[in-house]
Amino acid sequence: MVNYSNITSNIAGLVLLVFLCVQGSFAQSQMEIRVNLAGYPKEMPKTGLILSKVELGNPKLSLKTESGLLVKELTGSKTEASWEPFPFSYSIDFSEVKDLGAYYLELENAELKSPIFNIGAYPAWQEDVVSFIRTQRCGFNPLTEKECHQMDGLSFFGLFPDSTKVDARGGWHDAGDQLKYLITSSNTAARLLMTFQMNPEKFMDHVDDRGLEGSNGLPDILDEAKWGLEWILKLHPGPNELFHQVADDRDHRGFKLPHEDNADYGWGANNFRPVYFATGKPQGLSEYKSEATGIGNLAGRSAATLALGYQVFISFEGYQSFAQECLKAAMELYKMGKEKEGFQQGNSFSAPYRYEENTWADDMEWAAAELFKITKEKFLLEDARRYASIIKEWSWMERDSANHYEMYPYVNMGHYALWQVGKEEDKKLMIEYFEHNLDRIQERSKSNPYGVGHLFIWCSNNLAAAVSTQAMLYEEMTGSKKYRPLLIDHMNWLLGLNPWGTSMITGLPENADFPVDVHMPFWKLLNISVKGSLVDGPLWSSIHDQMLGIEISEEDEYDHLQPDHVKYMDDWKDYSTNEPTLDGSAELLMILTFLNNE
Known part of the structure; x- marks a missing residue:
């Protein structure tokens, strides 16, 4: 039996991806790819996530080496749950890939790439x-x-x-x-x-x-x-x-x-x-x-x-x-x-x-x-x-x-x-x-x-x-x-x-997004960022909104990504998450x- 609903969904997704590609920066705000910025040990599960404000059907991705060589074609699988501001999420599983090296994920027809990540043992962090x-x-x-x-x-x-x-x-x-x-x-x-x-x-x-x-x-x-x-x-x-x-x-x-x-x-x-x-x-x-x-x-x-x-x-x-x-x-x-x-x-x-x-x-x-x-x-x-x-x-x-x-x-x-x-x-x-x-x-x-x-x-x-x-x-x-x-x-x-x-560990991984503007005197007074510290982390909004004395020193760089119910700020004035x-x-x-x- 032909599954017309799947065909319709895939066509809609393809049309949407083409539209987003044409829109350029609009595509970046409508979709995000999330991976472990450090990478994945060889024998561990390896998953990523597409976050989207629009339904994508069965999104197609390519796993490529850092130099751009195709390693594997992948299909995203819609998750049962999602968080605002992205009402649609699609999981990506490439656990079977075990060759050591640097890779990235690329969403076809959307000019959207993940950050580079490694497969192999973590450095001695x-x-x-x-x-x-x-x-x-x-x-x-x-x-x-x-x-x-x-x-x-x-x-x-x-x-x-x-x-x-x-x-x-x-x-x-x-x-x-x-x-x-x-x-x-x-x-x-x-x-x-x-x-x-x-x-x-x-x-x-x-x-x-x-x-x-x-x-x-x-x-x-x-x-x-x-x-x-x-x-x-x-x-x-x-x-x-x-x-x-x-x-x-x-x-x-x-x-x-x-x-x-x-x-x-x-x-x-x-x-x-x-x-x-x-x-x-x-x-x-x-x-x-x-x-x-x-x-x-x-x-x-x-x-x-x-x-x-x-x-x-x-x-x-x-x-x-x-x-x-x-x-x-x-x-x-x-x-x-x-x-x-x-x-x-x-x-x-x-x-x-x-x-x-x-x-x-x-x-x-x-x-x-x-x-x-x-x-x-x-x-x-x-x-x-x-x-x-x-x-x-x-x-x-x-x-x-x-x-x-x-x-x-x-x-x-x-x-x-x-x-x-x-x-x-x-x-x-x-x-x-x-x-x-x-x-x-x-x-x-x-x-x-x-x-x-x-x-x-x-x-x-x-x-x-x-x-x-x-x-x-x-x-x-x-x-x-x-x-x-x-x-x-x-x-x-x-x-x-x-x-x-973002990583939640200061300075790690190098060349990735990690906490910088932390609630720490060495940062605020000496402009020294100390590598290797875990910050407090995200809070339910119901708790964060009630914390005493929290102000934000500048515009929230993650404002367009914040879920309604959980908050994280890379801001030195937010002692509760950073x-x-x-x-x-x-x-x-x-x-x-x-x-x-x-």
């Missing part, structure tokens, strides 16, 4: 991520080559009277501001250590321990991890002591270089800053109070990180005593977490925004499993199982929305650590938990043409990276590649296959290193 994290150092900053925040700080809510001097120098600034959080820094240090454990041969030694050029016999990723571990040790000055935050949102006084901090907490500008003690109770020095039920999240995650520090540094000549110090502190912090199970959130002062973490059993599970690897103490394995049975599959992945950092970290590394050390029944259960999460994301991904299922809440790019990371870990745990499409779709999203056609973050960048490390392996 994990090194760029480590370099960005290095520029976030507090104390001696290797980018400015200046000392900052040498008066950190004065204790509050601690075992001693308020305003008692303590040493909380060091660590990392959290984002474009200069606060320091154990909540995010502990996870950042852990990701550095775990990524090195997985692929130790992938990391170079180009800087010394101060972050300045010159090798010191330690891979740069471990120099950075050690910087984070040393700060955690400072925040744990005694067996029953743990501080969790330095400074608060009084920091937000416009852009300033770290060594020229104009924030005044009551002792003059660029002077003492508050250091908050983890009490397990609600805190706040002004109107806004955090919530708290214990300290298990902070103590557990810090203990897991220090245990990882022991595992890594014990094998390096000259670092054995440091490794032992990490292990001793890890055991003390784990004990503190068991005594005060629950969560402690971040603190704010003059605005309602804070880190709202309210999970903790995953962190204690993580700590117990990492410590069991070292000590082989049976009670730790039993503890890990108990904590796993509390958290189970609970994750932001199970939700249709979540508060800011509510279920953090975004991948349950406790389940992965227990899978590493547990018996067969433990392994099976941890796999089921991960699978349950990924199935939920996969189901949600069907509702949009980009194949992504993460939430567009604050720091949404962290969530996209977390989906890819969890899919990667699932593959290691099972040998199954069933979630590879999900893995690559979320990396595609971060690397240009999104409504705006601010580089410490832990968000660390979220990229494992997955970028994995994609560099192919």
